[in-house]
């Protein structure tokens with residue numbers, strides 16, 4: 115494999131490049147999605163003029179790729195289709211040599227030589243794997259998050275990939291839903307900031323560069339709100355909730371110039387997103403100004419048959435007419451509704467027009483121009499870059515840091531943590547040696563077997579000074595069938611053939627020899643992710659039992675908790691002295707965890723999703739409405755005929771924004787520079803934060819507002835700003851926020867984005883329960 119420059123492009127396409135005014139080298143600057151004219155339009159139109167209907171439909175076809183045989187036997191179905199111009203792109207092809215070979219077939223053997231686009235689920239890293247997105251979001255560090263996307267882009271693009279199905283920005287308030295692990299939690303403001311950071315990181319203002327990827331924001335829209343938390347289930351919500359609470363992160367990605375959008379599986383207002391013209395055209399393109407291309411989710415078009423939207427011709431036309439450009443995974447023998455198979459018939463039946471097809475083809479071709487593929491179809495296949503820039507020590511060191519920064523300290527009684535680098539530590543639990551689970555869910559390109567387990571990480575870091583002992587303690591779950599479902603995709607945790615009692619006895623014997631127990635328990639990687647919804651969101655019972663037995667030894671226990679979702683942890687919170695929620699930290703997991711356990715990194719992660727007390731409280735989120743019957747007491751005591759439960763208090767176990775540090779932070783001198791502003795004004799909010807504990811640390815200072823009276827009901831609190839600041843022990847820093855009228859706006863009953871005059875409360879503090887509050891008035895005058 116080597117890099118090529120312009121040599122193998124078909125003469126027809128070269129002619130198009132030469133004849134049209136804009137250079138094929140034209141850099142695609144940021145704002146691919148803005149309303150600016152398409153600089154490639156002329157070239158794209160010329161190519162479309164040369165295409166047969168079959169070739170046009172080929173550009174809209176993104177088949178699921180099984181193994182493709184190239185090299186000596188270029189004979190698979192897929193290869194033949196590429197030669198015939200019936201494929202526009204491929205995804206999740208792992209091997210860069212293969213990508214190179216396949217591209218060569220498209221460029222040299224198909225009639226028009228149009229290059230393929232190569233997509234992949236590069237979700238939280240490529241080979242170097244960062245924490246699962248929910249974990250990463252807990253870092254609240256936008257620069258760091260952007261850099262993870264940039265590293266992922268640089269590694270993936272060196273290995274043939276030019277398009278990533280990320281970021282996933284679905285707001286979710288339902289931890290039963292397994293894909294809560296892939297998103298950024300429950301808050302639209304934070305979710306929007308992260309969406310922007312990810313798009314910036316992947317696209318870096320220059321899609322033609324060979325080290326950037328085109329980003330695809332997903333799953334548009336509202337996929338994170340399925341009824342009962344069951345994946346792929348119906349979504350039904352009011353427009354006002356959509357606009358204010360669920361749509362902002364997608365819009366933020368569009369504003370940041372994201373090149374593509376993936377339609378979600380769910381329905382919206384009774385019409386599946388895949389065929390929803392209001393969503394994909396009226397809102398996305400006409401209101402938001404997006405002009406990239408839209409891809410379906412995996413067999414999303416075909417699934418509209420099961421949704422009850424009609425036969426193959428009806429659903430393919432519905433999708434095309436709605437503004438869906440590319441059909442993912444429709445082209446399989448068992449999928450009987452696909453653009454490639456049915457749009458010709460739909461055209462004959464008069465359900466669609468040739469112009470509809472041309473519009474979609476133009477968008478796909480434009481993306482290929484934006485990526486520079488017409489200039490050099492092999493620009494993303496670079497053996498040298500692949501060797502030198504993938505999974506480098508530098509990238510891995512960064513992943514180690516990110517893993518530590520995403521960790522959330524949930525409890526630390528009597529300063530049990532950090533541990534001393536001496537004595538005997540018993541590492542007990544089924545996840546202690548499960549290195550292959552550390553990258554977490556949706557890590558398709560990760561080398562799972564190379565990821566560093568807790569056990570290996572501790573050996574490498576403190577192994578010389580600390581006497582480390584190990585016992586498995588239990589299997590993952592009592593239920594073998596559930597365990598199998600939760601250890602798929604090569605992320606096996608081999609079931610120990612011994613009885614539960616034998617495993618426990620061994621663990622207790624090891625525990626007795628130790629000074630402190632590190633219990634490595636929780637979910638395995640595939641307990642969360644796609645099609646991994648749960649109704650019981652506790653730690654699997656066998657591990658809960660193990661933990662309680664370990665506590666009975668009287669030794670101090672640190673719970674190192676693995677999870678892809680908020681869990682119910684009431685029992686653990688009551689009984690375990692220290693709980694470190696590490697999510698799935700990525701390829702360097704064991705090192706990241708050791709750094710935090712032994713105090714080389716002071717944890718600063720803050721939850722981005724509420725941890726409920728029990729599953730019956732779900733959906734539970736901080737930015738809820740007050741209702742007409744709010745509770746009258748802060749202690750959470752039951753009150754008849756008020757909004758509460760008979761059997762559990764309303765508050766979560768751990769609220770949004772919560773996370774401890776090894777040090778403590780005190781807030782003082784909270785100040786607003788004005789008591790009122792006009793419609794063009796801005797208010798400066800400042801607060802002094804003092805590190806009053808014994809360690810240097812980082813604090814995520816959070817700012818919330820409450821719009822006290824509105825033309826529609828407003829949330830009790832809304833995040834509107836945050837700053838992550840490093841503060842040395844004993845030091846005080848003044849943290850300042852500027853709150854503009856833009857920050858006070860919301861979508862009203864008519865869906866106009868407005869700020870309404872009246873009193874606003876401003877809160878600052880360490881998490882969403884803060885009561886540090888001041889008020890100001892927004893007045894109806896200009897200044």
Ligand code: BGC
Pocket residue numbers: 206235279332411412644
């Ligand atoms: C998922 C998407 C993913 C796609 C391609 C689908 O099942 O919902 O998030 O990008 O597969 O792998």
